[in-house]
Amino acid sequence: MKLPSSGKQLTELEGAVLATIARRGAMTAYAIKEMFRGSPSGFWSGSAGAVYPLIKRLEARGLLDAQAGADGKRAKSVLDISKAGRAALADWIADAGRATDMGYDPLRTRMQFLDLLPPARRKRFLDDVDDRLMAPVMPDEAPENWPRLHKVWLEGRRNWLRRFLDRGK
Amino acid sequence: MKLPSSGKQLTELEGAVLATIARRGAMTAYAIKEMFRGSPSGFWSGSAGAVYPLIKRLEARGLLDAQAGADGKRAKSVLDISKAGRAALADWIADAGRATDMGYDPLRTRMQFLDLLPPARRKRFLDDVDDRLMAPVMPDEAPENWPRLHKVWLEGRRNWLRRFLDRGK
DNA sequence: CTGGTCATGTAACCAGTTACATGATTAC
DNA sequence: GTAATCATGTAACTGGTTACATGACCAG
Numbered sequence: 001m002k003l004p005s006s007g008k009q010l011t012e013l014e015g016a017v018l019a020t021i022a023r024r025g026a027m028t029a030y031a032i033k034e035m036f037r038g039s040p041s042g043f044w045s046g047s048a049g050a051v052y053p054l055i056k057r058l059e060a061r062g063l064l065d066a067q068a069g070a071d072g073k074r075a076k077s078v079l080d081i082s083k084a085g086r087a088a089l090a091d092w093i094a095d096a097g098r099a100t101d102m103g104y105d106p107l108r109t110r111m112q113f114l115d116l117l118p119p120a121r122r123k124r125f126l127d128d129v130d131d132r133l134m135a136p137v138m139p140d141e142a143p144e145n146w147p148r149l150h151k152v153w154l155e156g157r158r159n160w161l162r163r164f165l166d167r168g169k
Numbered sequence: 170m171k172l173p174s175s176g177k178q179l180t181e182l183e184g185a186v187l188a189t190i191a192r193r194g195a196m197t198a199y200a201i202k203e204m205f206r207g208s209p210s211g212f213w214s215g216s217a218g219a220v221y222p223l224i225k226r227l228e229a230r231g232l233l234d235a236q237a238g239a240d241g242k243r244a245k246s247v248l249d250i251s252k253a254g255r256a257a258l259a260d261w262i263a264d265a266g267r268a269t270d271m272g273y274d275p276l277r278t279r280m281q282f283l284d285l286l287p288p289a290r291r292k293r294f295l296d297d298v299d300d301r302l303m304a305p306v307m308p309d310e311a312p313e314n315w316p317r318l319h320k321v322w323l324e325g326r327r328n329w330l331r332r333f334l335d336r337g338k
Numbered sequence: 339c340t341g342g343t344c345a346t347g348t349a350a351c352c353a354g355t356t357a358c359a360t361g362a363t364t365a366c
Numbered sequence: 367g368t369a370a371t372c373a374t375g376t377a378a379c380t381g382g383t384t385a386c387a388t389g390a391c392c393a394g
Contacts, residue, residue: 042270096298096301098275104274163324245374349387351382354381358375365369
């Protein structure tokens with residue numbers, strides 16, 4: 001009704017997959033799956049049941065080109081982003097509306113209801129959270145620019161938490 | 170296999186609903202639905218198709234008590250949190266593991282792939298995001314403590330964005 | 339020749355979504 | 367009496383999840 005662009009917009013996972021291929025160059029579905037499995041977010045599990053159907057979808061929409069890659073001798077299909085794929089990707093990234101959506105933040109959600117915990121338990125919880133935010137959880141095989149972003153993100157998160165708690169007196 | 174507690178853990182929406190009832194006191198499913206419809210997060214739409222089945226689930230698990238409230242004369246069922254519900258709620262809030270999960274952050278995801286945008290478009294995007302983060306989007310009927318949290322959250326977000334961009338040189 | 343990794347997939351399930359439907363009550 | 371809101375639901379769909387299955391290839 002209000003989307004004059006192509007059919008429907010990419011999901012977050014679809015966009016991220018497309019972006020990964022755009023950056024890394026042609027790769028197999030398996031390689032993509034493995035990259036997401038190693039991501040620091042528990043939100044994307046990189047499960048086969050998500051990735052393979054997703055690839056099929058993107059292919060069907062003409063956003064991915066698959067050529068049968070006889071790299072050693074094993075049959076595998078190597079995926080690359082198409083022209084249309086790049087356009088769709090740019091639209092997905094540059095979508096400021098979606099970018100500024102609040103998203104899904106389990107810490108924020110819980111902070112909202114902190115007062116429902118008895119004080120002792122609340123303190124234990126906050127200490128625990130603080131410890132975990134301090135831990136430099138950095139999976140080895142993360143994409144190159146993840147670590148920096150992740151680090152800055154964690155810092156921001158600690159600052160936010162502190163600020164919120166301080167202002168609450 | 171590793172959860173000695175009761176059956177299964179609450180989803181984020183289930184936890185938030187339980188918490189809302191705990192804070193507000195007994196209310197109808199409709200009232201809950203309306204509260205979530207007005208939330209600043211596009212993530213929770215407060216759709217009937219989500220809320221009503223969810224209520225049934227919580228009731229069936231004994232976390233909610235429903236009494237038929239003949240308030241005027243209209244038949245409606247007024248929901249209140251049970252003893253077991255309070256316990257489950259506390260466990261859900263105090264779950265530091267889930268609280269420190271990265272969650273689902275459309276801005277973070279896109280920042281990761283900023284370099285894939287042509288410079289001009291990147292600049293437009295970032296300006297647009299900045300504007301939107303400045304806008305004091307404050308729905309009228311938010312729960313009392315949302316506004317403050319939301320404000321601090323937006324501030325933190327702007328700081329993070331700036332820090333990330335600065336450090337990128 | 340055996341176990342790990344590459345590679346691709348499917349089936350059953352789950353918790354959401356949109357869209358629709360129904361009816362009672364209330365405000366004007 | 368009529369339109370908005372209160373109140374509750376259902377049906378069809380979607381994009382994930384876990385768990386399972388299959389087979390080729392490679393290193394020891």
